[in-house]
Amino acid sequence: MELKTKIHAEEGKQDLTITRDFDLPLDLLFKAYEEPVLIEQWMGTKVLKLENKRHGSLEFETTDPKGNKHGFHGVIHEFSQNKRITRTYEMENTPFQPWLEFMEFEAVSENTSRLQMHVVYRSVEERAEILKMPFAQGINWAHNTLQEVVGKLKLA
Amino acid sequence: MMNLRRDVFQAIADPTRRAILVLVATQSMTAGAIASNFDTARPTVSKHLQILTECELLQQEQSGREVYYHLNPNKMKEIADFIEPFRKLWDDRFNKLEALMKNYHSTK
Numbered sequence: 001m002e003l004k005t006k007i008h009a010e011e012g013k014q015d016l017t018i019t020r021d022f023d024l025p026l027d028l029l030f031k032a033y034e035e036p037v038l039i040e041q042w043m044g045t046k047v048l049k050l051e052n053k054r055h056g057s058l059e060f061e062t063t064d065p066k067g068n069k070h071g072f073h074g075v076i077h078e079f080s081q082n083k084r085i086t087r088t089y090e091m092e093n094t095p096f097q098p099w100l101e102f103m104e105f106e107a108v109s110e111n112t113s114r115l116q117m118h119v120v121y122r123s124v125e126e127r128a129e130i131l132k133m134p135f136a137q138g139i140n141w142a143h144n145t146l147q148e149v150v151g152k153l154k155l156a
Numbered sequence: 157m158m159n160l161r162r163d164v165f166q167a168i169a170d171p172t173r174r175a176i177l178v179l180v181a182t183q184s185m186t187a188g189a190i191a192s193n194f195d196t197a198r199p200t201v202s203k204h205l206q207i208l209t210e211c212e213l214l215q216q217e218q219s220g221r222e223v224y225y226h227l228n229p230n231k232m233k234e235i236a237d238f239i240e241p242f243r244k245l246w247d248d249r250f251n252k253l254e255a256l257m258k259n260y261h262s263t264k
Contacts (some may be wrong), residue, residue: 006243007239020250024257042253131238132238134241
C-alpha cells in the first residue's frame, strides 16, 4: 500500500517537505486549518490564539500524558483562503529555533485535495534534531512503558 | 570513557564525510584512492574515515597489503528508518484531520 503521507528530506539540507493527499474537498481541508475548534481536535492541542490574517499571530498549548504543558507560538505572514498559509512556528522552552512553514493547499479533484508543507529550519543540524525527536520519544515511551510494567511486577 | 560510540547523525552532518559515503557506495576503495578525490590533506581524510568507521557506516576489509573501505548497508538503513517515526506522527495527525472533516461534512 502506498503511504499517504510522504516526507522528502534530502541529506545535508535544512528544509523538508511533507506531502499528503486527502479524501476531502479543498475547502474542507482548508477549514481544518482555519477553525480553532477543529485544529484542537485533530492536532490535539489547545488553541489560545489564532488570527488568520497577514501579520496575525498564533498560540497553541499542548498537555503531554504526564500533565506538563508545552507552548507553541508563531506569526502568520500570509493567509490566502483555500490556497496558502505561510507562518513561523516556535516550540517554547526548547533549544530549538523558530522555523518557517509554507503550506500550499490545492484541489486534486472535486472531492480530493493535497497539502504540501515546506518547512525551513535554521540549520542542517537543527533539522536533524527535530527529525530525531519522535524517534527519541518513541524510545522513551517504550522505556517508560517498560518501567511501568516492571513497577507493577514489583508491587505484585 | 565517554563517546565510545559516535553519533551517526553527527557523522553524516559533515559534507566531506557525506562525499566519502557517496564515493564508496559504488565500490570499495583504499584510503589512498578515497583521499585522491579530495583537495583536503591526507590526515584529514584519514580522520573522516576513522569517524565513519567508528560509527559503523564504513567497514574495513583487508585484501593483501591493502585495507579497503566499503559501505555498511545495514547502518545506512538505520538512518533511513529514523525518519519513519516523524512520518508516522504526521500521518496519524492527517488521518485524524481526514476523519474529523469527513464527519464535519456529513453533519453540517
